[in-house]
Amino acid sequence: MMGTQRVKFTFMTQLVKEPIIYRLGQEFNLVTNIRRADVREDMGWVVLELDGDDTEIQRGLDWVAAIGVRVDPVSGDVIEG
């Protein structure tokens, strides 16, 4: 089933130069739509929308998380005390 997910990626220094979003599109056949971003030397974050097959979105997010990118909902943590 096709779906959409809005997420925030946070990259630490060693991943700032990696073409992660490009690979997400190529290797998982997802349409990536960046809405806001701030990339600096020591860290970066990107808020984007992912469009594609639900299973592929999940696989893609698992891959991104596995290589060390922090994946969060766009609205920050939703679990509260």
Added chain:
Amino acid sequence: MAFVSGLTCRECGRDNPAEALNVCDFCFGPLEVVYDYDAISDVISHERIAQGPLSIWRYQDLLPAEGTDPVDIMAGFTPLIKARNLGKKLGLNNLYIKNDSVNPSFSFKDRVVSVAATKAVEFGFETIACASTGNLACSVAAHAARAGIQAVVFIPWDLERGKVIGAAVYGPTMVSVEGSYDEVNRLCSEVADNYPWAFVNINMRPYYAEGSKTLGYEVAEQLGWRVPDHVVIPSASGAMFTKIWKGFNELACLGLLDGVAGSSFGQDQNTVHHPAVTTKMHMAQAVGCAPIVTAWANGNPHVSPVRPDTIAKSLAIGNPADGIYAIRILRESNGSAYAVPEHDVVEGIKLLAETEGIFTETAGGVTVSALKNLADSGAIKPDELTVVYITGNGLKTQEAVEDVVNPLHIKPSMGAFEDVIGQRISGLVVGG
């Protein structure tokens, strides 16, 4: 009636309708309620507020709710207590405690949830929901019961029994999720996207967060329409911190502070700072989850997410939605941010209990320990008017202070009693 004219994006400034939304459709930035302050200033007054109920709804003109029948379990108007004993201990002569641990479900969350639940009913939702490790779940379930609507609360599978019971007693549908913090976070966000429910801190978030402004209004009103020189506030998402500041500044701009002339809210009403509000805003987090304090200390305008590892579970938000806005207020108010060592959290709880008779949860321990640090360092001068916010009740985190249970164990005889009591209480005079 509500004086809401819409929602605005805090990042790109675009207008959005006052609907059940949490992010801007254009840039996915967070949304904030926009008010018609000109219309509010025509009606609001100290007298009108005083005629309202003894709850957060006395400030309804400044809250985003229509109608006259809010979902109200009497949240708010909690005591502001002069803390003579704690003040003496810390060398502060003008210290007050805003004791929000005595709200109906025993935390400040009743303020925000009351507003969110009211909006949920207005929008026609039949279910309100949240993901929580304690206080929020209790408050959502309680307000749903009051409103006569369904509640669904997601909790981590290993949540302490006491907290589970505290929410379950109100009869919500409770979903215990087995997974990491991140997995629970992601699941709840997906559920919110796919179910027609009012998630209080997701699609109700712009309205929900406004409830915390009442912590600013009440303190000002209880001080005789003055704002303090210093406030010390525990922070998780940073939302309460920003809203207390907003509350003080709204009162000033509307001419509701004693001796202060009102002023315009300007172009961006959410960043307004009236010069009469000189309160220094001090933030408290625990070392095990201090992303905002860390960003502040490093001079970083962005907040790097962390994985929480703290006993102050009600402050355990690793990716705080309002972190960057809280940092702006720290700067603007000449405030400070302090990360309390984990071992000092319990000391803070005990200090408050033993000096003022108030039993707070771990978040309160963080706040009191941060206050002690500010007093010890001289950042707060002895005669400056200081308010410390205690936002949750100690009965929720009893396990944190189990070591205080140390009774004198005796056989049922006067001899046995007198043998031990003399050792415990010096200067005891029997039959005097």
